Amino acid sequence: MKPQDTPSALEQWLDERFKISFLKKWLGKKEVPQHNQSMWYYFGGVALFFLVVQIITGLLLLVYYQPGLETSHTSVKFITEVVEYGWLVRSLHSWAANMMVAALFIHMFSAFFMKAFRAPREFTWLTGVLLFVITLGLGFSGYLLPWDELSYFATKIGIQIMQATPIIGGFMADLLRGGPEVGGATISRFFELHIILLPAALMGLLVNHLLMVQVHGMSKPYSYANRPVKHQKSISFMGEFLYHDLIIWSVLMGVLLFISWNFPWGLGEQADPFKPAPVGIKPEWYFMFMFQTLKQLPAHIGPFEGEVVGIMAFAVGGILWALVPFYENINKTVSKVVQWIGVFIVAFIIVMTAWGYMEEPEAPLTSATIGVPTSVADTSATQELFQQSCAACHSIGKGALAGPDLKGITDTRDREQLANFIVNPAGSKMPVLPGIDKSKALELLDYIEKTSHPEKATEAQVEAPKAILTPSRVSPETIENGRKLFLGIKPFAKGGAACISCHSAGSATQFGGGSLGMDLSGVYQRFGGRPSLEAWLASIPSPTMQPIYKNQPLQKEEVDAMVAFFEELSTQSSPTTKSVVKPPAPGDELFSKKSSFFILGLLGMFSILGIFSMVYNNRLQGVRKPLIKEALEKNAVNKGDTP
């Protein structure tokens, strides 16, 4: 007996209290069969590993994330752009989520094809399927939380699809959205789902699932179970199998880090409920096959809506899938049919997913299609009202400024709803317009409609919205003046607070700007150029800023200087519509850090391997013991007596 096998006083003390030796004995007995298909046994552990990564990175993200219409996007942006290693933590969380779903797909289908769900393991399967569904729910709910364009529309579409479910669909959709539209209430609800409800359910089911795996042991395929006992090779679960697991986990950690580091997860523009959906919008890959299937269905199948039929088919299919242990083994024919259906499902998912990704998105909007100017000579009071109240943030057909382009909005949205929104824009960025009432709102809508459809818009009138972005000639002094005003080096003449108290502006402020307001480095583009930015600064209609600047407006020359400064900034940063946040590229000073990071990572990986080879230094006993036993038996048979 080796010295470390005699328990120390501490071990004895612990053992009396926690029954460790019982646990050890119980877990030590568990063996993992070794055969051609043994590799599939590891995927549950792989999913578990990613779950641990999700929990750790999720807890870290929670330190800075603030759910809310105003704060969700800002706080995620803060995490990815300002917090040290924040982009990496978020990238790990997103990538590991996807890998976890992938591992679960493999785990579930391998269990299915190895018929691991058969008696007595029906409930291991059932909890497994529920865990899979919960994981998809976590993916869906987590996707919304950064509140960028893509996540907003993905959620909108996802819930819309759910809504088509007969009877419970409408109720479920309202429950998830917290109202008729995806908005602030939805963020709160998804946050609760993602942080509390689903993880709690997942943990409960997972304990059950893992306990059941321990109780029943690993399932053995028939080909293996039918072998003579001495050919049923196996390794011990707590020994060699766990050791393999650790190797796999270390390698996966490396892969995950590599991908997360080199392909950091992007963050799109903040969601805007009135902006058209971005071209080429796609669901997460694991929902793609369902999305694609529903897209292919005709509008009507018999008396029913095509989508409803599709959703019902998926629902029924899912239930049959979850209940497969209860009918699969009735007789050989059913068993065979189920096996082939499984093959068909895998093929279906692969084909539909590939199809979904191969479909070309529609051609993106060009300047020609969005740049139809208004040629209607409308000098009415409504036009004036539009100029006063709306034009600082909206254009009609000249591209998005601070708010979306309103061209054609009356074609796609309900007038009544729009009018109500204008009168009471609660929950959006839009301020309440002074003196607005329903009739004025309707007049405005008339004006927008009329301007959206000019009788004749000839090619000659088509003007690219970029034209207003051509750099204007300003002296360097004006720009410098603007910079000083922004940074508060020079006070505003009327005493308004310096911009930097609440805002940052990219490289101009480094990390020195305030974070109450947004970063203003791209403000020039967002407003679509000088005229609207000038108009905006001259009146400052934002509800947060109005109380500060109402009595202390900016002077004409100050506005000029500020605009010049923002214009100058835009030439430096020139963000595009897709502002994907990236860490510093290789080549700058982080590169050396990066390679050392990996060397250290490798060291760490080997250290873990080393430790476990020592902790489990008798790990080979599981194999060696039967071999010796076998040899002894053989000897005994040869000699004709017992050893």
Place this chain on the structure above:
Amino acid sequence: MQRRDFLKYLAGGLVLTWGAIVGIPILKYLKKPAEKEAAVTEVLVAVKDELQPGQSKTFKFGKRPGLLIRGEDGVYEAFDSTCTHLGCISQHRPEKRDIYCACHGGVYDLKGGNVSGPPPRPLEKLIAKTTSSGDVMVMKG
């Protein structure tokens, strides 16, 4: 030293290294990046005759709370109203002619001196200046 022991120490060292590799970025992540703010040096607190003798006004001095008191003699006194005991914000009690911290009953006189209760030091003084137009500016002491 036996090989087993050597390997044990090696493994222990590697675990510590690994822990540091994971731990240090996490600690760095947890440290909130400082938000620089323009340091406040001067604040316009009250306009001429806004405060009658015996009245007071609280104000923001950057991120700190300020208290401006016009004494019965008409002279302005300004303090950082953070109680020197445990950092609560103290208040002016005109009827008792003192500055009082409600958390643990600390009392200061109208010049900021600690009179009774737990505060160990007088309130931090700020300088109140009357401009030529009669407005009151407060600046760091």
